Amino acid sequence: MTKSVPAVERAFAMLEALDYAKSGMNIADLSRKLAIPRSTAHTIALTLERCGYLTRDASQRNCMLSTKAYMLGRDAVRPDRMAVAALRPMRRFSTQTLLTSHLAILDQTQAVYIQKVQGPGLVSMETYPGKRTNLHCTGVGKVLLGYASEGFRTKVLSRGVFARYTRNTITMTSLLREELRRVAEQGYALDNQEEELDIRCLAVPxxxxxxxxxxxxxxxxxxxxxxxxLIPALVARLHHTARIIAERLQSGVDDAE
Structure with missing residues (x-):
């Protein structure tokens, strides 16, 4: 097997780490998170910045993804048939509930949003089609993991410990396995401030x-x-909307707006 290039692997690992960091990360944090020397982290960050894929915050301390980095994969995440079929029902759902709706699929060991409708309220979710997110601490992630194949679920759970984002994040395999059992039994998942404090997410298959x-x-x-x-009514609306999307997908609806 042809060897990979460690510097390239580290550069992409840095981009992925910054994609999760809402306020950016400094070199010391990146060094610790990626387990690489601080001088190496600095060199990689400087290279990415010179290429236009990183920028700095006002303090010049924290690195953040640039607009160029976010635009890099825009053509690869063009709405597919499922996203197109989902748009109108999701708009109706978000208009009725005043909340933001997302549609996500499984991609390797992460969830990827393929459609989003921002609710009309004042709270804006920092998500977008193409954004990747974790399986263990999000509503969509728990559903995707819970309804995935047994082999895939075993592979993910074998990690042992999962990253903590808030005091509510489930980090132990035993607790996550129990959570997935509840998801299967009740037909929906709840992210109860597990990825971000003060934010809740409900998801259905x-x-x-x-x-x-x-x-x-x-x-x-x-x-x-x-x-x-409000959870029972919202879950019922989600299930209803999911059925409508599936029917539109089956009938070949193509009415992107």
Missing amino acids: MFSVRNEFLAALSVSGTTQQIRDN
Whole structure:
């Protein structure tokens, strides 16, 4: 097997790490997270910055992805048939609930958003089609992991410990396995401030008309917007919207707006 280039692997690892960091990361943090020498992290960051893929915040301390980096894969994430079929039902859902909706699929060991409709409220979700996110601490991720093949689920759970983002993040395999069991039993997943404090996310599986698992459909909002007493109604709306999307996909609807 042809050897890979360590410097290239580290550069892409740095880009992926910064994609998750909402406020950017400094060189010391990147060095610790990626387990590489600080001088190496500095050199890679400087190279990426000179190529236009990184920028600095106002303090010049934190590195962040540039617009060029975000635009790099825009053609690769053009809405596919599923995203197109989902757009109108998701717009209707978000208009009725005043909340943001997402459609995500599984890609390797992460979830990838393929469609998003921002709710009309004041709270804006920092997501976009093509953005990758974790499986263990998001609503869509738990659904995608919970309804994936047993072999894939075993592979992911074999990691042992998962990254912590808030005090609510599930980091232990045993607890995540129990969480996935609940997802299967109740037919939906809840991200209860596990990726970001004060934000909740509900997600349901979307099946084809032949009952094949396709994707995860979710709704996101603040803890005040998604209160416990509202969960049953929101889950029912999500399931209804998922069925409509599947029917539109089956009938070949192509009405991107």
